[in-house]
Structures are given as C-alpha cells and as structure tokens.
Amino acid sequence: xxxxxxxxxxxxxxxxxxALVPYVATRRVVGLAETAATFGMTERELxxxxxxxxxxxxxxxxxxxxxxxxxxxxxxxxxxxxxxxRPLRLAADEASALLVALRMLAEAASFGQHRDGDAVARLxxxxxxxxxxAGAASSQVTVQIEHQNARGLAATLSGALxxxxxxxxxxxxxxxxxxxxxxxDPMRLLVVEGMTYLEGWCRRAEGVRLFRLDRVLSVDVLDxxxxxxxxxxxxxxxxxxxTASPSDVLVEIELGPAARYVAEDYPCESVTDLxxxxxxxxxxxxDTAWLRRLMLRLGEGARVVxxxxxxxxxxxxxxxxxxxxx
Amino acid sequence: xxxALSKRRTERLLSIVVLLLSSRRYLTAEQIRAxxxxxxxxxxxxxxxxxRDKEELRDLGxxxxxxxxxxxDDDLGYRxxxxxxxxxxxxLEPDEAAMLGIASRVWQSAELAGAATGAALKLRAASxxxxxxxxxxxxxxxxxPGIQPRLTTQEPAFGPLWEAVRDxxxxxxxxxxxxxxxxxxxxxxxxxxxxxxGRWYVAGHDRARNAPRVFRLSRITGPVKFxxxxxxxxxxxxxxxxELVKDWDRPLARxxxxxxxxxxxxxxxxxxxxxxxxxxxxxxxxxxxxxxSDPEWYAGYLAEFGPDVIVLDPPELREAVIRxxxxxxx
Numbered sequence: 001x002x003x004x005x006x007x008x009x010x011x012x013x014x015x016x017x018x019a020l021v022p023y024v025a026t027r028r029v030v031g032l033a034e035t036a037a038t039f040g041m042t043e044r045e046l047x048x049x050x051x052x053x054x055x056x057x058x059x060x061x062x063x064x065x066x067x068x069x070x071x072x073x074x075x076x077x078x079x080x081x082x083x084x085x086r087p088l089r090l091a092a093d094e095a096s097a098l099l100v101a102l103r104m105l106a107e108a109a110s111f112g113q114h115r116d117g118d119a120v121a122r123l124x125x126x127x128x129x130x131x132x133x134a135g136a137a138s139s140q141v142t143v144q145i146e147h148q149n150a151r152g153l154a155a156t157l158s159g160a161l162x163x164x165x166x167x168x169x170x171x172x173x174x175x176x177x178x179x180x181x182x183x184x185d186p187m188r189l190l191v192v193e194g195m196t197y198l199e200g201w202c203r204r205a206e207g208v209r210l211f212r213l214d215r216v217l218s219v220d221v222l223d224x225x226x227x228x229x230x231x232x233x234x235x236x237x238x239x240x241x242x243t244a245s246p247s248d249v250l251v252e253i254e255l256g257p258a259a260r261y262v263a264e265d266y267p268c269e270s271v272t273d274l275x276x277x278x279x280x281x282x283x284x285x286x287d288t289a290w291l292r293r294l295m296l297r298l299g300e301g302a303r304v305v306x307x308x309x310x311x312x313x314x315x316x317x318x319x320x321x322x323x324x325x326x
Numbered sequence: 327x328x329x330a331l332s333k334r335r336t337e338r339l340l341s342i343v344v345l346l347l348s349s350r351r352y353l354t355a356e357q358i359r360a361x362x363x364x365x366x367x368x369x370x371x372x373x374x375x376x377x378r379d380k381e382e383l384r385d386l387g388x389x390x391x392x393x394x395x396x397x398x399d400d401d402l403g404y405r406x407x408x409x410x411x412x413x414x415x416x417x418l419e420p421d422e423a424a425m426l427g428i429a430s431r432v433w434q435s436a437e438l439a440g441a442a443t444g445a446a447l448k449l450r451a452a453s454x455x456x457x458x459x460x461x462x463x464x465x466x467x468x469x470x471p472g473i474q475p476r477l478t479t480q481e482p483a484f485g486p487l488w489e490a491v492r493d494x495x496x497x498x499x500x501x502x503x504x505x506x507x508x509x510x511x512x513x514x515x516x517x518x519x520x521x522x523x524g525r526w527y528v529a530g531h532d533r534a535r536n537a538p539r540v541f542r543l544s545r546i547t548g549p550v551k552f553x554x555x556x557x558x559x560x561x562x563x564x565x566x567x568x569e570l571v572k573d574w575d576r577p578l579a580r581x582x583x584x585x586x587x588x589x590x591x592x593x594x595x596x597x598x599x600x601x602x603x604x605x606x607x608x609x610x611x612x613x614x615x616x617x618x619s620d621p622e623w624y625a626g627y628l629a630e631f632g633p634d635v636i637v638l639d640p641p642e643l644r645e646a647v648i649r650x651x652x653x654x655x656x
Contacts, residue, residue: 010339014386017340020451023450055337056344083408084347089387089411089412090449091445093492094448096492104475105425108473122419123426126416130414140517140519145475154473177592178594193478193525194522195523217598277507295654314654318651318655322648322651
C-alpha cells in the first residue's frame, strides 16, 4: 500500500475523514508519518485532510468550529472532535469484503497450522459482533482452499519458513510428465486461485519458482539455513501465475464446442468467436511439449492453426501411437 | 477548479454530518442551509444540491432519518441517531490489528480491496490498540510469515452477483453450458457465490427449471441484470451453497480398472498412481493397472501419453483411445 497521489471523490474523502478524525481522537496524539502510512496517503494529503476538518464551521444557531486539532513536530492531536469522535458503522460491502477475506485467512492459517489462526478467529468474532446485520451477506460468499495432499506439507513448509531452513522437494510437473528433485530456499506460502503454493529460490533453476503443494511428492527440511539472494523478487501473482514473455512462441488453436473450456483454463492472449460456434485462441508459451499433450487429449475437438511444426508434431505423435495398436 | 469544488463539497457534507449528529431534534432543510456554508442563494439549485447531498450521505451508509421537526411543523426534518451511526465499542489486540492489514490485501479487485480496507480503517479508528502502532502493527506493516491468500475476481459477472447476493435480488443472465455453443437465458434467485479452485460459481433457485442450479461465472456471457427488488429473494433454510457446488462438481467414483502397457522410462503419473508389475514379454515396458471413472474423459487423458502407453483392457477404453488419436490425426 504505497501512497500514490490520485484524485479522490468527495464521497471517498468524506469516508476517509470520518475514520481519520476518530483514529486520531482515540489515540489523543499520533505520528503524522505513521497515520499517513496507515491510511495509504501522503503526508501532504493527510495535512490537507486535517486542514479541511479543522475549517468546518457551523454558522447557526451560534457560529462555532466543532473540530479542534493541531499538528506539529510530526505529531497530530485532536482536542475536540465532537459528534464524530467515533467511526461510522461498517457498511454491508465493507463488513462482507473483510469477513470473507478473514475467513479465507483463517482457513489458510489452519491449513498451515500457523499461529496466526488464533488471532484471526478472535478478530472474526469481534467483527461479526460489531458489524451486526451488515456482515450477514458475508455468509453467502464462500471461498474454499483445496486441501488435497497439501495440509501436512503446508505445516512442514510453514515450519521451515519460520525456522529459515532450506528444503529438499520432489515435485511432479504434469505439463512435462516428469518428477524433479530440487533444493529450495522458501520465501513464502501463498494461496492463489484456490491452490496453495510455495514460493522459493530454486537452487537448481537459480531463480524464483512457485511449487503447487498438491504436486509436491515429498519434502525434507534440511539442516541448512535458507539463503534467498537479495535480488530474488517475489512474483507479482496478481498479474497471473503464468506470465508469458513476448519472445515465447505464439500458438493458435481452434476449439470446438467441447473444448471451449481450454479458453477458460489457460491464459490466452486472444480469444475470438468464429461464426460456426468454434473458438480461436492465441497463447504464448516457452515450451510447446505440454500443448502437444493437450492437443492429443482434445482429439478431433481442436486443431493447431499455427505454428505448422506443432501441428505436424501432434499428427506424428498420434500416428506413432496408433501404429502400436495395429 | 474541480479540486476546489470537490473540497467544498466534502466540507459541506462533513458539516452536515457533524450538525445532524449533534442535534436531538429533526432539523429542516432550511435550518441545515442556515448552519452549513456552501449552499447557493437560489432556491431551486439549493433543493437539487441538497437532494444530491442526502443521496451521497446515504450511499456512504450514514443513517439519515426523516421526521417532523415539531408537532406543529409540516416540513420534514433530518437527524442522525448516534446509536445507529456509531460503530459499537471494539478493542483489538496488536496481533488482531496486524491481521486486519493482511486481510485488506486478500482481494485483488480494487473495489473489494477498497471495501475491506475501509472496514479495517474504521475498526482501527475505533480501537486504540495499546502499543500496536509503536510495535509496527499498522496496515502497511510487513506481514508475518503465515500463508498469504489472494482472491481474484476477473469474471465481469462477479460485481453484479455480489450485489444481488448482498441485497437478495433475483437476476437474469445469458449462460453457455460447457460443451455447448448455444446460449440460454436464465433467471436465478441467487443464494450465494462460491469460489473453488480459484473459480467462482453462483448457486440458487433457477425459476424456469424450478430447481436449484449452479453456474460457473466464466460461463455467463453478457451483462447480469437485476430482475426484481432488493429483499425479494428468500434463501431457503438449510440451503448450503458449498454442498450444491460440490455435488455439481463432484469427482466421479473410480469404479473401472484399466490395464495398460507403459514405457518403463515414461508415464510418471501412471507409474506413481497405478499398480505396477513387470511385463516380462516386453522389455522396456511395464504393465500398469489403474482405476478411472469416466471412460471418455480417461481416454482423452491416456491419449496425452501418445506412443508411451498402450491400452490392453477394457476394449471400450482401448477403442476410445484409438478414436481419440485418430481425431488428432486430422
């Protein structure tokens, strides 16, 4: 949450002020820099907001200024906040968005048998209490984390992370239909798209890699301290787990109705509806071996348009397999 | 210019909130106008502006009440009940406050992340958690090494369905079932949304089918429209969206067994999850027995292995794999 200067609407700003004034009032004195960081704004923006609150004047029946505050030497204090010394109740969207996120956090923590679970459970109970009816809709939004094969591994890896130890993984890659062994220095555990991943510095690939826990066949915690290079950048998972590089091969495929799901399940660069109900997709990949496998699986339901080399490979592999049945 | 306008508007709205919260009586529009700076002289533009302000306050969730200012007064007045406005007392421990920060980062969508952050700020504003700030338990602090979950909502249908579920409103949308090219129009009383393996589903009562149905959000094409007023959907007692989606997406029982010949140095998954025996007559190959559920689906899976696998039994699986491979020839 790095503060970025941007236009806020009057409603957003009012919402912020109605939390900011009580935030300071509850604490009596609070640091300017720390408050700005908490609210995700710059100190300049914070001072503008404080000035705005301080300037509020009611003219009738008697003119008076309801909010009195000061800021100096990097500290803010509010001596009078009148009727807005307490924050506004949670709106339904706010309570629901937060509760859904917390319940997901609770599930993830229980899963890694992490100590956070306790704090999250207490927090959920307090918020449900404070939100009242506003939190009701959150029970209709459920997020499930896939547990298959991952629970024990998550706990082991979470332990390795806290202890700062290197791990040895046996990992199955279904795209290449092979298992590999590697030493990994753990960086973090993530849940993305419902699946749990270990992110770490892979000493075999000499790079940051994500390992899906349900594909980890075994893990040994080594008695060696993890050494994550300072240059190792965590992956920006919001950009998608698989980010293609422009230098990757562009593959174009036509999908029949039964194969449309491919467009939903794989990150496509382009998806075009064809007039006959077929779908043409374009995707980039550094390695086409998995696409050859996918095409064999789809059979007559799909066809490679380009590159021609991949289309040939699919046909040749199918022919070689068929020859064995003759 | 625009910035100055927006700032004056914020000032005016803030003044109204302070004024109405401090007043026990209902205040008329004219009394509010007299107390608050920034309203125009001209009556019609004042009315329009005041209407917009009321709407904006209500959108923020401020409980603006209306009532008669006095027993003898015909004009409606306004006030904000403190009890309805104020967040109840809450006290957070520093570790709980730290979890608020992590929870605010779970949603990837800007809107829901904004809503979660808004809630987190209100809670922290209400609770001066002792020592929490000094010890770095602020929303921007680095999270401790737990599991960091992220929740994405790329499907355009998510926003309107979230609102529909929240407000209990029926919806209509076009839906394309898996494996179909035609689209059908559905009217659904949504009971809830559910995320499984990163995919969003909505479950509810399908009016035309008169039965519970589950739809995957990525298969909803075009806009989701509201088909009735808020509060008009009744979620039946005991309706469990999680169970509905699980039922709909349940893995089938693996009640068939295939016998395969698999190249000894290939087919990792078949070797690992099947029962492997040596194939003495064919050096370099193993014999693998493995259980599966749906023959058509499994034939597709086995075709992936190309010449590394030969299906020996049962004949219908063998035929299905041959068909599959012939399909890939064209």
